[in-house]
Amino acid sequence: MLQLVLKRVLNAVLLLATVLVLNFTLIHLAPGDPAEVIAGEMGGATEEILAAIRQQYGLDQPFHIQLGRYLGQVLQGDLGYSYYFNTSVIGLIGQRLPATLVLVITAALLSIVTGTLLGVVAARRPNGLLSHFTTIISLVGYSAPVFWTGLVLLILFASMLPWFPVSGMNDILLKNPSWWIQVWDVLHHLVLPAFTLAIIYIAQYSRLARASMLEVLGADYIRTAHAKGLSADRVVYKHGLRNAILPVITAAGLQFGNLFAGAVLVETVFNWPGLGSLAFDSILRRDYPTMLGILFFSAFMVTVANLLTDVAYGVADPRIRKR
């Protein structure tokens, strides 16, 4: 088991190093001069200023030297300095990370719990009302663009029925709020964006849970449990659910990257001050260091999520350890 984990970790480190090198190369290959981007932020530039900027940022060096310097920096935990925000990229990421984590984790939990429950209910009563509701939710989740779902929810529940705030994460008009008012305020702002992001995955997980539940409910040990005289609910929720939820957990672990990418759109719609909107701003402003930093950071998070899923799965299912 330990050997397996070590091998996976080593693979992950190599993969992340490749991500760094390839992304850096990609941005270098792209047309456009970073010096002009920097100069543009400072408002116009002559050829001398451009040359000075190139020298200052090391852009006049040959490619392999720039790459080497960048890799050295990253190894020391430094992702460079943002052209646009004029601060360190790692600091920017640290500043925006909490908001994204709150959003993404809430959406993940919401979708796992709701998706599994809907799937289980749908598996028990394939022609029931809830089963049809599940089908509709899953169609909407699969087919509606997430940014549009967000806007429609805003129209319905922030404008027509003014229950939730239109944008942001905090109410700036609150004066010296106590901590629980602040928490309540964030939760109040969180409802619509988290649900918007979750709906895609509720769709996927309810389907997965339904399929795996149908399979599990046909298994011999379920018949045995019934034969022992256990109540139907107990059989389904204790013996069935436990086995049916594994594929959902795996899928959730592997979906982490997509969840993060979805956050880019959702954060833009709701003006949520997270990494997603930072990613969007940095791409729009051609802020290369921030762009590279966020790409690397998201690859890092996805890799860690995949590793954890692998390990958790190995712990839960002894058959996998042997491979």
Next chain:
Amino acid sequence: MFRRNHTAVAGLLLLLLIMGATLLGPSLYPIDPFEMVWAPLSPPGEEGWVLGTDQLGRDILAGLIHGGKATLLVGVTAALISVFIGVTIGALAGYYGGWVDEVLMRITEFFQVLPALLLAMVLVMLFSPTLTTITIAIGVVSWTAEARLARAEFLRIRELDFVKAARTISSSDARIIWRVILPNASPPLIVYAALITGVAILFEAGLSFLGLGDPNVMSWGLMIGSGRQYFLDAWWVVTFPGIAIFLTVLSISLIGDGLNDALNPKLRER
């Protein structure tokens, strides 16, 4: 089987309707989607503008009719690129195994750890947003699952007797890959291709929504993106283009479900 599946037929009809409106619409309803026709932000129905006007007084119905072309074209072409890359990589990795498999799967992993939409955004921005770069960017970021699926199928099928038989009569590798194994591996790959088409359309919409689309071509995502600031006063500006995207993707996923039932009979009872 396909014909007996009602939802799939409904999906097909819906898609044909949308394609018909997109192809024939512009000649039947020749109003320029970029032209100001009436007072900005007029609600639906006013002065015969059935779906109202946007913030620049442009006809939303004209936008819907003209905007479908870019979305469908980019979505379908990107899906074709994605399926081509995915199937080629998966087929080679699964068929040859060994170091070929190792290298190709590493490449796949690289694309898997980078969030696809984020990578597409970066690619489009770096190489300037035109219909071509957007199509390629979406195709390049969305093939990994298809590759894994193709690899798994090739790994399974290459051990079967009829492949061994083909080998004993010394068919070339290329012939075995494309003519012997691929036809047998194709059902799940085709079903997945339908899914990719839907995702590619959503990606195109997302990119245009974020302002990373081609600004000179009307598209549904662009309509939502540019009308976004006004959605609280004028719900129709963002709602109708979204319904168009939703129905398009819905029709494709219904067709995908139908194909799945028809091509994978073992899963039918689920």
